[in-house]
Amino acid sequence: MKHTRYYFLGIGGIGMSALARYFLHEGCPVAGYDRTPSSLTRALEAEGAAIHYEDDVRLIPAEFLDPETTTVVYTPAVPQDHSELRHFVEGGFRVEKRSQMLGHLSEGKYVMAVAGTHGKTTTSTLVAWLNRALTGGGSAFLGGISKNFGGNLVLGDGERLAVEADEFDRSFLRLNPDVAAVTSADADHLDIYGTHEAVKEAFAQFVRQIRPGGSLVVKQGVDILVDNPAISVWRYAYDTPCDFYARNVRLVEGGHYRYDLVTPSGVVEGCTLGIPGWVNIENAVAAAALVWCAAQHEGRQLDADRLREGLASFAGVKRRFEFYLNTPQQVYMDDYAHHPRELAAALTSVRAMFPGRRILALFQPHLYTRTRDLYLEFAEALSHADEAIVLPIYPAREEPIPGVGAELIAERVAVPCRIVEREHLAEVVAAMETDVVVSFGAGNIDACCEAIAGALAEKVRSKK
Missing domain, CATH: 3.40.50.720 (NAD(P)-binding Rossmann-like Domain)
Structure with missing residues (x-):
């Protein structure tokens, strides 16, 4: 240039x-x-x-x-x-x-793109980390702050480039990946797309843009048209048998899991992911599938020992299942979930991690249009908790829509739920009887995390 x-x-x-x-x-x-x-x-x-x-x-x-x-x-x-x-x-x-600039910078690289209405940030960041663990190199443009790399930009040797392929504004259609994952294709960004069918058609077009000879890794059950005859297609799942999946999954300490990773070329036994939650095992299966495809492209096999080491040493992404407190008396974690599907998946994952414990969910809706289109689904997702607090909507780029507010969600949650202003959140939570607390949202709820963590930690100390 x-x-x-x-x-x-x-x-x-x-x-x-x-x-x-x-x-x-x-x-x-x-x-x-x-x-x-x-x-x-x-x-x-x-x-x-x-x-x-x-x-x-x-x-x-x-x-x-x-x-x-x-x-x-x-x-x-x-x-x-x-x-x-x-x-x-x-x-x-x-x-x-x-997205256009990202397309320019990806020229001449082996592009490993992760698309999906949720799950793509953790998955693409794990791809970048596994590339480093397996090859010592690889670059990445990430949609979150990697704790391993200490940022959202990775510069390394070799042709592998991991990128998050964002469907907002159809941005991902600027990319022509060599291998791509599609983690989900749920109804989202309907202010841009209009209908769920239009969302799915955009993902179908993204698949058509995978380069000839490349590969698609798509989650089992994701309903999109796959009509690119020049690529290989692989399916992945959490624990449902298919091309790539986890078997013998068992919960170990701190909400972590141990499992065997099944691939088309064999089983990698005794894997443990460095971050907790069953939903992240699913993300790890997708990431492993992408690096498996890259190894096939390069004419080599995955090194099972290095893969296990890479999975175990993965430290995660800021605001993705990020623990502030994790003790028998009090748990507090924060997560970026802002779509009903990922909110429900996160809460069911937390429930599995902490069986028998009481879960309080704190949720800040993101965008008036998303709330208008999905308020029933948000209420259903929050009902997986034992109690919920909903904050006023974070508008981001939008102007208010008459009749659309946090009440649309809060009034329909099937467990006790109330609306609390963000500036009062920490003091309200501190005054409650709490056990496992999780905050969710893509707005500015994360600005409350330190205050919430401090108040909860002080409450635990005062009870000793």
């Missing part, structure tokens, strides 16, 4: 910040806008990015105002009437979506 400077609109997003970090690593000047400061923007500023937090063309650094040298990258979450975006479009700048 002749352009040497990169300006990011929405630079604090998890996917955008990974791209910004990549260009900073390459020695390119980077600047950008985001609506609010965050740990991600502060980290980027410490690495050399110039960031401001007000939509004002006058705040764009002068060296980024030349269309001959500056490429502009934006997230679809930035509205089309954003004044800085309009300035760049009308000024003849090269303006690309994040």
Whole structure:
């Protein structure tokens, strides 16, 4: 590329910040806008990015105002009437979506893409970690903060590139992967797609874009059309026999599981994943299937010992089954789940991890449109807990919709449930009789985690 400077609109997003970090690593000047400061923007500023937090063309650094040298990258979450975006479009700048830039950077790589309406962040991060464990190399653009790598960007030797393929705004259709996983294709982002059928058609198109000679790894039972005759198709599941699955699954200490991994070329016995929850065993089966396909492409077999070591040493992703407290007296964990299916899967997984214990779920709905479309399913999912608290809706990019509020969910939950404002959440939870507490949501509920953990830890100390 002749352009040497990169300006990011929405630079604090998890996917955008990974791209910004990549260009900073390459020695390119980077600047950008985001609506609010965050740990991600502060980290980027410490690495050399110039960031401001007000939509004002006058705040764009002068060296980024030349269309001959500056490429502009934006997230679809930035509205089309954003004044800085309009300035760049009308000024003849090269303006690309994040997904387009990711497509450019994936050229010449063996692209290992993970798609799905849920499960893709943990799975793609585990693919990146297994690539490192098995080959010593591999790169990745991740949709979460990997605890093993300490970030969302991985730079390493070799041609393997793990990426999270995001279905929002049909972004994943900018990719042409060599091997891809589809973890789920549930009704989501209906503000973009309109219908569930349109969601499934987008996933079918994603499958058609897998390169000839490549492979698809799709979860058993996922209902999408697979009509790419130039690829191999493999099925995976948690413990249902198919091409890849876990057998002899047994719960061990701390909510972890031990299992045998069944693959088309044999069984890897005695696997233990480094993070808890049966749902993560399912994600690990998908990740192992992808690295198995990569090994087949390279003409070699999986090293069973290194695979076991990689699974056991996987530390997980921030805000995915992240424990703050885990004692016999009190458990508190936080998770990013924001779709009914993943919320239900997380709660049933927690129930299996802590049998017989009382579960309190804290949930912040994300987006008015998602709440409007799925409030019945959210209520059903929260009913897997023993008690629930629902926060007001986090709007993100949306304006309020008349008649759509947290009450739509809370009034339909089948267990005791109430609405609590976010600023009062920690004190309300601290005043309750609690055992296992789990917070969920993709908004800003995570800003409460430290306060909740501190209040619960103090309550445990006071009882001793």
